Amino acid sequence: MTQKFSEPRTIGIVGGLGPFAGVDLVRKIIRWTKASRDQEHLPLMLYSFPGWIPDRSGFLLDRSLPNPGEAIGEIMARLAQSGAEVIGMPCNTAHSPLILGPALERLRASGPEVEFVSIIESAVAHVNKLCPQGGRIGLMGTLGTMRTRLYQDALEKAGHQPVTLDDAGCALIQQAISDQNFGVKACSDPVTPKARQLLLDAARRLIEEKQVSAVLLGCTEIPVAITEAVLWDTPVVDVTTVLAQELIRASCPERLRERLEA
Amino acid sequence: MTQKFSEPRTIGIVGGLGPFAGVDLVRKIIRWTKASRDQEHLPLMLYSFPGWIPDRSGFLLDRSLPNPGEAIGEIMARLAQSGAEVIGMPCNTAHSPLILGPALERLRASGPEVEFVSIIESAVAHVNKLCPQGGRIGLMGTLGTMRTRLYQDALEKAGHQPVTLDDAGCALIQQAISDQNFGVKACSDPVTPKARQLLLDAARRLIEEKQVSAVLLGCTEIPVAITEAVLWDTPVVDVTTVLAQELIRASCPERLRERLEA
Numbered sequence: 001m002t003q004k005f006s007e008p009r010t011i012g013i014v015g016g017l018g019p020f021a022g023v024d025l026v027r028k029i030i031r032w033t034k035a036s037r038d039q040e041h042l043p044l045m046l047y048s049f050p051g052w053i054p055d056r057s058g059f060l061l062d063r064s065l066p067n068p069g070e071a072i073g074e075i076m077a078r079l080a081q082s083g084a085e086v087i088g089m090p091c092n093t094a095h096s097p098l099i100l101g102p103a104l105e106r107l108r109a110s111g112p113e114v115e116f117v118s119i120i121e122s123a124v125a126h127v128n129k130l131c132p133q134g135g136r137i138g139l140m141g142t143l144g145t146m147r148t149r150l151y152q153d154a155l156e157k158a159g160h161q162p163v164t165l166d167d168a169g170c171a172l173i174q175q176a177i178s179d180q181n182f183g184v185k186a187c188s189d190p191v192t193p194k195a196r197q198l199l200l201d202a203a204r205r206l207i208e209e210k211q212v213s214a215v216l217l218g219c220t221e222i223p224v225a226i227t228e229a230v231l232w233d234t235p236v237v238d239v240t241t242v243l244a245q246e247l248i249r250a251s252c253p254e255r256l257r258e259r260l261e262a
Numbered sequence: 263m264t265q266k267f268s269e270p271r272t273i274g275i276v277g278g279l280g281p282f283a284g285v286d287l288v289r290k291i292i293r294w295t296k297a298s299r300d301q302e303h304l305p306l307m308l309y310s311f312p313g314w315i316p317d318r319s320g321f322l323l324d325r326s327l328p329n330p331g332e333a334i335g336e337i338m339a340r341l342a343q344s345g346a347e348v349i350g351m352p353c354n355t356a357h358s359p360l361i362l363g364p365a366l367e368r369l370r371a372s373g374p375e376v377e378f379v380s381i382i383e384s385a386v387a388h389v390n391k392l393c394p395q396g397g398r399i400g401l402m403g404t405l406g407t408m409r410t411r412l413y414q415d416a417l418e419k420a421g422h423q424p425v426t427l428d429d430a431g432c433a434l435i436q437q438a439i440s441d442q443n444f445g446v447k448a449c450s451d452p453v454t455p456k457a458r459q460l461l462l463d464a465a466r467r468l469i470e471e472k473q474v475s476a477v478l479l480g481c482t483e484i485p486v487a488i489t490e491a492v493l494w495d496t497p498v499v500d501v502t503t504v505l506a507q508e509l510i511r512a513s514c515p516e517r518l519r520e521r522l523e524a
Contacts, residue, residue, distance in 0.1 A: 046308040
């Protein structure tokens with residue numbers, strides 16, 4: 001007997017923040033979809049309008065700059081009008097309530113009923129399964145994500161202990177992400193050895209000095225450089241993969257692979 | 263003095279045929295765009311609706327099956343209505359006039375003026391630069407693309423000599439692309455060693471037995487498996503990269519990189 005599948009809901013992706021993180025999410029949706037021919041893959045739309053969206057970390061650190069939430073909400077509304085029923089956004093910083101709030105308000109005002117799948121909630125649910133008794137969770141992300149305590153608050157609420165590096169360590173992570181000469185945003189394909197090394201050093205410090213139970217890559221540029229699922233015997237949570245899995249579940253749960261074939 | 267850039271035109275991509283070829287094209291557009299921060303990347307939309315589009319090779323080999331051109335035209339029209347000004351489609355087989363004809367007709371009827379960038383014309387223009395005196399060009403692609411002489415006719419018209427393998431060799435290429443257990447469409451990320459080996463064997467036969475001057479990967483699934491720019495001292499033309507470059511040129515020519523940094 002062949003398995004019955006429900007009609008998939010169309011996935012809409014707010015890309016462009018950065019552009020390569022959008023590609024990485026689509027790629028991971030395809031990778032985690034149970035399908036043996038083209039026609040079995042899920043319907044999805046990627047809108048990548050990077051020029052419309054001001055810098056997210058910049059706004060969170062200086063609120064006099066324009067709020068990127070306006071443009072993000074406009075893109076979400078266009079996705080919904082074009083038929084998206086489930087929306088995801090591969091950018092952690094943009095999930096800050098200061099940015100996401102106005103964006104979702106614009107989306108809701110546009111009319112169609114759409115489910116927004118939060119990368120933060122998806123990641124915390126995943127950490128809950130990984131550490132059901134609560135754990136020390138090492139955080140890597142942009143300065144904007146760290147300073148607005150996006151993950152810290154959500155993890156504490158769920159009974160975990162978020163652990164970050166000192167200011168100098170966080171600044172090096174930001175540099176690995178956004179340095180205009182060697183950062184992942186400027187050079188993503190392939191990533192520069194320097195960016196990867198800075199990110200690996202940060203992960204190692206969290207694991208060896210801070211003794212964390214897991215490392216959460218809380219910026220969608222980081223898993224472009226760190227593709228390992230385990231580092232120094234410690235699980236690494238790639239939030240782009242977690243978001244991809246939750247978007248598949250929201251579109252058509254029967255199509256979610258339980259594991260990748262070897 | 264900073265370089266002046268014109269306002270980019272929005273790129274629309276008909277994805278889903280196969281889904282991973284759509285991702286590969288977006289990735290190559292990002293890779294070949296001159297940009298040092300998110301905001302400098304080009305505006306683009308990817309519509310991946312694989313479930314709407316019947317098999318392209320299947321239709322070309324048996325015309326009593328439904329024509330995928332109808333659904334492709336509908337997707338192009340939706341891209342145009344959503345603001346796409348330049349459209350590309352990373353699937354060679356779907357460029358057969360029998361499929362592309364009705365698709366472009368549907369697009370033109372939908373209203374907005376849109377430029378369609380042909381993967382076949384882009385590839386032939388690239389081959390002309392590579393072999394200005396004309397050359398023996400080895401072709402790899404689906405049975406549908408080969409039997410409808412999509413590349414053969416275009417290359418001959420441009421003064422080249424298209425070279426294909428015998429029927430058994432072409433059948434092995436088709437198998438590497440679409441076998442439901444090990445083909446690139448079923449397993450693209452990563453590709454199976456078996457699919458890659460079948461494709462490398464075909465390229466080697468074209469180069470060693472047929473003495474071609476270049477090998478043209480005339481199916482967007484093939485460069486997912488063969489990423490080399492040169493094989494056995496012979497240039498390999500990745501038509502997905504060529505299409506990415508032509509789409510950047512059509513959107514904002516100043517943003518096209520001349521070469522990739524080492």
